[in-house]
Amino acid sequence: xxxxxxxxxxxxxxxxxxxxxxxxxxxxxxxxxxxxxxxxxxxxxxxxxxxxxxxxxxxxxxxxxxxxxxxxxxxxxxxxxxxxxxxxxxxxxxxxxxxxxxxxxxxxxxxxxxxxx
Amino acid sequence: xxxxxxxxxxxxxxxxxxxxxxxxxxxxxxxxxxxxxxxxxxxxxxxxxxxxxxxxxxxxxxxxxxxxxxxxxxxxxxxxxxxxxxxxxxxxxxxxxxxxxxxxxxxxxxxxxxxxxx
Numbered sequence: 001x002x003x004x005x006x007x008x009x010x011x012x013x014x015x016x017x018x019x020x021x022x023x024x025x026x027x028x029x030x031x032x033x034x035x036x037x038x039x040x041x042x043x044x045x046x047x048x049x050x051x052x053x054x055x056x057x058x059x060x061x062x063x064x065x066x067x068x069x070x071x072x073x074x075x076x077x078x079x080x081x082x083x084x085x086x087x088x089x090x091x092x093x094x095x096x097x098x099x100x101x102x103x104x105x106x107x108x109x110x111x112x113x114x115x116x117x
Numbered sequence: 118x119x120x121x122x123x124x125x126x127x128x129x130x131x132x133x134x135x136x137x138x139x140x141x142x143x144x145x146x147x148x149x150x151x152x153x154x155x156x157x158x159x160x161x162x163x164x165x166x167x168x169x170x171x172x173x174x175x176x177x178x179x180x181x182x183x184x185x186x187x188x189x190x191x192x193x194x195x196x197x198x199x200x201x202x203x204x205x206x207x208x209x210x211x212x213x214x215x216x217x218x219x220x221x222x223x224x225x226x227x228x229x230x231x232x233x234x235x
Contacts, residue, residue: 001176004159006159009157034223034224036226041229042228042229043121043123043207043209043226043227043228043229044160044207044226045226046223046224046225049223089159089160104162104165104175105150105160105162105224106162107159107160107161108159109157109158109159110157110158110159
C-alpha cells in the first residue's frame with residue numbers, strides 16, 4: 001500500500017518568513033495530493049491540492065510543487081502570519097476506477113507549524 | 118466544516134461497552150469515510166463507503182463497525198473488541214467522479230468526536 005512520509009514534524013518560523021513542508025510517497029500510481037490544515041480540536045480543512053498532471057499550483061501565499069519522478073511534493077507558505085500556526089498534513093491518493101468513485105487518502109504524520117511574532 | 122456534523126463532541130466509554138459516533142452530511146456526497154487520529158500520528162482510515170448500502174474496510178477496521186442505510190448518514194460503532202479506543206475520530210465525505218475518469222474529488226471533514234475510556 002501507499003506510504004507517505006512528512007518532514008519536519010515541527011517547524012518554527014518568524015512572522016513574515018517562508019515555511020516549507022516536504023512529503024514523499026511510495027506508490028507511483030498515486031495521482032492526487034491534497035494538503036490540510038488542522039487547528040487544535042477541529043477537523044482538517046483543505047488548503048490546496050494538486051493533481052499529477054500539474055507540477056505546481058499557487059493560491060495567494062500558498063503553493064504546492066510536485067515532482068513525480070522523485071515522488072515528492074512540498075507545501076510552501078510565504079509571508080507567514082500568526083494565524084498560519086496549526087498542524088499541516090499532506091496526503092496521497094490513487095483514483096479507484098469503480099462506480100461511485102471516492103478515493104482512499106493516505107496521510108503523512110503532520111507538521112506542527114508555529115509562527116512567532 | 119462544510120455541512121458535515123459529528124456528534125457528540127466528547128464521548129465516554131466504559132469497559133466492555135459499545136458506543137456509536139454519529140456523522141451526517143447535507144452536501145449530497147456519495148462517498149463517506151471514518152478516520153482515527155492519535156497524537157503525533159496522521160489520520161488512519163477505518164472504514165469508507167462509496168455508495169449507500171455498501172462499505173469497505175480501511176487500514177484499521179478491527180474493533181469497529183459501520184452502516185450506510187442513508188446517503189446522508191454514516192455512523193461508526195466502536196465495539197468492546199477495540200482495546201484502545203481513546204482517540205479523535207473524524208468523518209469525511211466527498212462527491213464521486215465518473216467511472217473511468219481521472220478526476221479526484223476533495224474530501225471534506227467534520228469537526229470530530231473525541232472518545233475517552235472511563
